Amino acid sequence: MASEDYSLLDMYENAFPNSRKLYQKASTLFPNGVTHDGRYLQPYPIYVERAKGSKKWDVDGREYIDYWSGHGALLLGHGREEVVKAVTEQVALGTHLGACHRKEVEWAELVIDMVPSAEKVRFTSSGTEATLMAIRLSRTFTGKNKLLKFAGHFHGWHDQVILGANPPYETPPPGIIKEVVDTTVIRPPNDIEAVEKTLQTDNDIAGVIIEPTGGGFGTIPTGGEFLKQLREVTSRYSVILIFDEVISGFRVAPGGAQEYYNVTPDLTTLAKILAGGLPGGAVAGRNDIMELLENRKDPEWKSNKKMPHPGTFNANP
Structure with a gap:
């Protein structure tokens, strides 16, 4: 092959032959051969064999510095000794107790101690479930x-x-029904005038949700001044303010972006770092809102207020 015909594609395939073999198998098993949209790469993704600290190694033996850090979940890096020890000890005690347990109490105490908005907590299995x-x-x-x-x-x-x-942004993905589209209002980031105008003219807004450090892992940044304005406006119109701190929680500060910017939302969603790099999420917030998850004997409460929330892996030890 002439050097001018030796393309980047050829170089890639020569560098990652074992990844190519795995992808050929995966393509017969998964749509696009992957289990996450973000892992779809052309001509094929790199398959990782192991990880430790800040490094990862692929199935062809190549070493990488891991800037992705488990989609942001691995604040302590891969294979942190204390985390491995804790997980190993718990596996020996049980991977799924199917009951209340001591660890969920200790976990919730830590969340409430650290997160300013957290008066009560409810654990979920993921950040998506939390929002x-x-x-x-x-x-x-x-x-x-x-x-x-x-x-x-x-x-x-x-x-x-x-x-x-x-x-x-204005085009809904396939499979979203019209009624859902009609009850979702999308506004430009950092535009407090657009938010206030919406709340002035539409009395059916239940909540406002925001990534407090900005969208796209902060590539669309949001500052503290906008958050303060958003808190003031939502309070004035009695609209619930939700900080989605799945990414920023325990990262920007121990108590998340709300601690750093000194802006307290009504509800906070958490995941990623919350579970130490394992699956898990939570909602934390005002007691008068969180109490809607409580069971009570009052028939009217059961019919009109109680919000059901099961979940096989909630607060998994």
Whole structure:
């Protein structure tokens, strides 16, 4: 082969032959051969064999510095000794107790001690589940139907929040029903005038959700001044303010962006770092909102207020 014909594609395939073999198998098993949209690469993704600290090694023996850090979940890096020890000890005691346990109490105490908005906590299995719960709580508490979110901000992949997450922001993804589209209001990031005008003219907004450090891992940055304005406006119109701190929680400060900017939301969603690099999420917030998850004997409460929330892996030890 002449040197001028030796393309980048040839170099890639020569460098990662074992990844290519795995991808050929994976393509017969998964759509696009992957299990996450972000892992779809052309001509094929690199397959990782192991990781330790800040490094990863692929199936062809190549070493990398890992700037991705488990989608932001691995604040302590890969294979941190204390984390491995704790997980190993718990596996010996049980991987799924199917009951209340001491660890969930200790975990919740830490969240409440650290996160300013956390008066009560409810654990979930992921950040997507956490935002789903927070939005439903805001609708239940206010008796209103609509959610206001910001273009380019990601809050998971359930129907209401995947709208406006990716450009073109005004075009809903396939499979989202019209009623969901009609109850989701998308506004430009950092535009407090657009938010206030919406709340002035639409009395059916239950909640506003935002990534407090900005969308796209901060590539669409949001500052403290806008958060303060957003807190003031939502309070004035009795709209629930939700900080999605799945990424920023325990990272920007021990108590998240809300501690750093000194702006306290009504509800906070958490995941990633929360579970030490393992699957897990939570909603934390005001007691008068979180109490909607409580069981009570009052029939009217059960019919009109109690928000159901099961979940096989909630607070998994």
